[in-house]
Amino acid sequence: MASSIRVRAVQNGGVTSLKALVRHPMDSGFVKDSAGNVIPAHFIQVLTINHNDKDVFVAHWGPAVSKDPFLECRFEGAKKGDKLTISWVDNKGESDSTTATIG
Amino acid sequence: MLKAKVILVALGAALVVPQALAGSSPEEDRKEVVEYFKQRFPDVPFKEFVNGQYALDDDRRSQWESLQDFPPYEFAVADGKEMFEAAFANGKTYASCFENGGIGVRQNYPYFDTEKKEVITLELAINRCREANGEKPLRYKKGDIASISAYMASTSKGKAFDIKVPDESAALAAYQDGKEFYYSRRGQLNFSCASCHVQNAGNWIRADLLSPTLGQPSNFPVHRSKWGELGTLHRRFAGCNNNVRAEPLPAQSSEYRNLEYFLTYMSNGLPVVGPATRP
Numbered sequence: 499m500a501s502s503i504r505v506r507a508v509q510n511g512g513v514t515s516l517k518a519l520v521r522h523p524m525d526s527g528f529v530k531d532s533a534g535n536v537i538p539a540h541f542i543q544v545l546t547i548n549h550n551d552k553d554v555f556v557a558h559w560g561p562a563v564s565k566d567p568f569l570e571c572r573f574e575g576a577k578k579g580d581k582l583t584i585s586w587v588d589n590k591g592e593s594d595s596t597t598a599t600i601g
Numbered sequence: 602m603l604k605a606k607v608i609l610v611a612l613g614a615a616l617v618v619p620q621a622l623a624g625s626s627p628e629e630d631r632k633e634v635v636e637y638f639k640q641r642f643p644d645v646p647f648k649e650f651v652n653g654q655y656a657l658d659d660d661r662r663s664q665w666e667s668l669q670d671f672p673p674y675e676f677a678v679a680d681g682k683e684m685f686e687a688a689f690a691n692g693k694t695y696a697s698c699f700e701n702g703g704i705g706v707r708q709n710y711p712y713f714d715t716e717k718k719e720v721i722t723l724e725l726a727i728n729r730c731r732e733a734n735g736e737k738p739l740r741y742k743k744g745d746i747a748s749i750s751a752y753m754a755s756t757s758k759g760k761a762f763d764i765k766v767p768d769e770s771a772a773l774a775a776y777q778d779g780k781e782f783y784y785s786r787r788g789q790l791n792f793s794c795a796s797c798h799v800q801n802a803g804n805w806i807r808a809d810l811l812s813p814t815l816g817q818p819s820n821f822p823v824h825r826s827k828w829g830e831l832g833t834l835h836r837r838f839a840g841c842n843n844n845v846r847a848e849p850l851p852a853q854s855s856e857y858r859n860l861e862y863f864l865t866y867m868s869n870g871l872p873v874v875g876p877a878t879r880p
Contacts, residue, residue: 500679504671504675506670506671517670517671518671519671519673519675519676521676564829565829566673566676568668568671568673570667
């Protein structure tokens with residue numbers, strides 16, 4: 499099954515810019531379906547970007563983040579060709595991760 | 602202050618606002634529209650009109666450009682591709698209903714079916730294909746139909762629209778019907794499509810920037826941030842009609858199909874950029 503994370507990272511003058519699109523319903527738990535039943539909360543709680551065994555970016559998300567979240571961030575200390583691991587865990591305990599090479 | 606007023610008056614005199622296109626043929630109408638917007642927005646290259654408000658506002662454009670790495674419709678298009686390639690219960694696929702297997706054909710829609718004497722849009726063709734193969738039709742404004750249509754449009758990205766209005770009375774009548782719809786006032790607010798998109802293109806309507814007529818259908822189906830998902834052109838027609846407090850018509854009604862026919866013809870020569878994102 500294809501990864502839920504699509505990511506692109508580029509390096510420019512010591513700063514790595516990363517953009518990612520994460521496929522996830524991000525249900526808040528407050529919405530009802532057409533039958534009137536609450537759609538249970540299902541959202542990413544933590545998203546982490548790891549470089550060389552160091553967490554360079556940690557996001558604590560919750561029900562306020564919309565479906566299929568788009569992330570853009572910048573960090574220093576990495577160089578072209580380095581590998582990054584992007585991973586997330588949601589409130590149901592499900593998780594996914596992917597690796598990306600800095601271009 | 603006075604200088605600004607003088608310039609405005611002069612501009613008003615120079616621009617002939619096509620209140621009801623005076624051309625005697627679709628091609629003459631189209632040239633009139635292109636000429637009007639060329640004069641109105643002299644700094645916008647012809648092909649850029651497909652980007653609507655993003656061709657007119659730098660700040661919005663930079664936000665839109667930064668989103669283009671991972672456009673929000675990406676997953677829907679991938680789903681659309683899967684649905685397009687999946688076989689019906691009878692074993693056939695959508696490819697059997699379309700020219701070139703349905704790949705790279707978006708720029709030819711809508712077309713006038715001279716036998717059935719009606720305008721065929723891409724979404725209509727998709728559902729006709731389903732029904733011809735024993736499947737239930739999809740709802741026309743959003744969901745699966747938008748995903749399939751978006752996938753098909755994506756295979757035509759960059760190709761120039763090539764809508765044909767055959768020189769026969771029924772086709773010309775459909776085109777004329779669409780043109781009249783565009784220029785007719787409607788609703789409690791008594792606006793026509795042209796009131797906003799011709800007269801006031803480039804102006805702000807509350808927090809929205811009005812796009813010009815030229816290039817409008819090129820980016821559909823569209824992912825609107827407001828919808829949080831893809832929607833078809835007819836979904837937008839209904840929404841616009843609602844906005845002026847007019848009774849919206851059913852998606853794929855003959856009026857909306859004729860409107861799409863006129864509108865897309867006006868964008869002939871412009872590239873397919875669908876699916877795309879808008880606020």
